[in-house]
Amino acid sequence: MSFKNIGLLCSGGDSPGMNCAIRAVVRTALFHGIKVTGIKRGYSGILNKEFIPMNLSSVGNIIQRGGTILQTSRCPEWLHPEHRKKGVELLRAQGIDALVIIGGDGSFNGAKSLWDEHQFPVIGIPGTIDNDISGTDYTIGFDTAVQTAIEAVDRIRDTAHSHARTFLVEVMGRNSSAIALKVGVCTGAENILLPHETVDHQKIFDDIKRGMKRGKDSSIVIVAEGPVAGRSYDIQKVLKEKYQLDAHVAILGHVQRGGSPSANDRFIASQMGNLAVEALMKKQFPVVTVETSGKVGLAPLEDCITKANNNFIEFQNLAQTLSI
Numbered sequence: 082m083s084f085k086n087i088g089l090l091c092s093g094g095d096s097p098g099m100n101c102a103i104r105a106v107v108r109t110a111l112f113h114g115i116k117v118t119g120i121k122r123g124y125s126g127i128l129n130k131e132f133i134p135m136n137l138s139s140v141g142n143i144i145q146r147g148g149t150i151l152q153t154s155r156c157p158e159w160l161h162p163e164h165r166k167k168g169v170e171l172l173r174a175q176g177i178d179a180l181v182i183i184g185g186d187g188s189f190n191g192a193k194s195l196w197d198e199h200q201f202p203v204i205g206i207p208g209t210i211d212n213d214i215s216g217t218d219y220t221i222g223f224d225t226a227v228q229t230a231i232e233a234v235d236r237i238r239d240t241a242h243s244h245a246r247t248f249l250v251e252v253m254g255r256n257s258s259a260i261a262l263k264v265g266v267c268t269g270a271e272n273i274l275l276p277h278e279t280v281d282h283q284k285i286f287d288d289i290k291r292g293m294k295r296g297k298d299s300s301i302v303i304v305a306e307g308p309v310a311g312r313s314y315d316i317q318k319v320l321k322e323k324y325q326l327d328a329h330v331a332i333l334g335h336v337q338r339g340g341s342p343s344a345n346d347r348f349i350a351s352q353m354g355n356l357a358v359e360a361l362m363k364k365q366f367p368v369v370t371v372e373t374s375g376k377v378g379l380a381p382l383e384d385c386i387t388k389a390n391n392n393f394i395e396f397q398n399l400a401q402t403l404s405i
């Protein structure tokens with residue numbers, strides 16, 4: 082059987098470059114004479130029948146735009162088998178015979194259930210700023226988010242230096258250390274706090290003091306947001322009360338999720354979108370498009386359904402060594 086109509090959706094948190102992947106899926110499929118149906122707002126869009134036929138111009142002028150034209154959502158209903166069964170019926174009624182899902186590990190778990198329970202052909206494309214999916218070195222959006230955060234920290238460093246201040250800069254990453262570590266290395270941060278790490282206030286204070294002694298005028302501590310965004314305020318309070326150290330807080334938040342995708346994100350997303358359709362045509366599913374050792378390829382879906390939250394952990398020592 083060859084596929085006639087590919088369903089395409091984004092699920093979970095959006096990330097810069099998702100539009101490039103959408104464009105690549107649509108253009109590759111149409112090039113090969115396969116129809117594409119866009120599904121709005123992730124798995125919810127299947128259940129709510131939000132189907133839109135995609136043509137060549139549906140994806141015109143989107144390569145440079147952040148977010149996702151299909152929009153996205155986190156869909157708790159999809160966790161229940163009866164909703165997935167209903168979803169497959171709705172997809173089939175629409176003539177959709179395969180699904181491409183752009184998202185993170187949670188979205189891929191949803192895809193795996195579709196395959197396991199209904200043998201519905203699925204392909205995943207990793208898209209999240211967190212870079213935390215097992216089986217792939219890279220997820221679309223990470224590069225752009227890191228660049229956005231670096232630019233923000235550079236600006237903060239300018240004013241921190243002028244006033245000889247310490248800043249706690251909170252970056253995204255509920256479970257993932259990747260943004261914090263890469264931004265920390267690239268901005269020369271004096272300290273990096275990982276999402277689930279117990280905060281060692283004494284060490285933060287000692288590092289800052291040591292820097293001051295050798296003439297440093299400013300200190301930047303990168304704080305991964307962890308389970309509850311805003312934890313920098315708790316750290317600020319302890320530093321003030323216990324060590325009489327005044328630190329300012331800057332929470333970068335969702336600024337990191339938007340914006341025009343970097344060259345790297347556009348390039349990888351374009352390759353992954355193209356490869357996803359080619360894999361379907363060769364009946365290679367269920368798989369995920371991945372990047373390993375700098376090359377885009379395919380990995381079994383089951384290798385990509387857990388969180389890899391220690392990506393970049395090896396750079397913690399590098400950041401520490403270079404910021405003494």
Ligand code: F6P
Nearest residue numbers: 094095209210211253254255338
């Ligand atoms: O998409 C990943 C992510 O940006 C995490 O880094 C962050 O913790 C979380 O999503 C925020 O999610 P929401 O936009 O639903 O608040």
